Amino acid sequence: ISAxxxxxxxxxxxxxxxxxxxxxxTMDDWIQIANDIK
Known part of the structure; x- marks a missing residue:
C-alpha cells in the first residue's frame, strides 16, 4: 500500500x-479474545 x-x-x-x-x-478467556478478533 502506497501513500x-x-x-x-x-x-x-x-x-x-x-x-x-x-x-x-481459562478457556472462557480464550473464547472472549477469539470472539473479539472475529
Whole structure:
C-alpha cells in the first residue's frame, strides 16, 4: 500500500477489565479474545 492509494487502516482497541496472562487463562478467556478478533 502506497501513500497514493488513499487507504487507511482503522484499529479497534479493546481493553479487558482484568489483565490476562496467556499462561494462566481459562478457556472462557480464550473464547472472549477469539470472539473479539472475529
Amino acid at each position: 497514493s492509494d488513499n487507504r487507511r487502516i482503522i484499529y479497534d482497541i479493546r481493553e479487558y477489565s482484568k489483565l490476562l496472562d496467556s499462561s494462566n487463562m
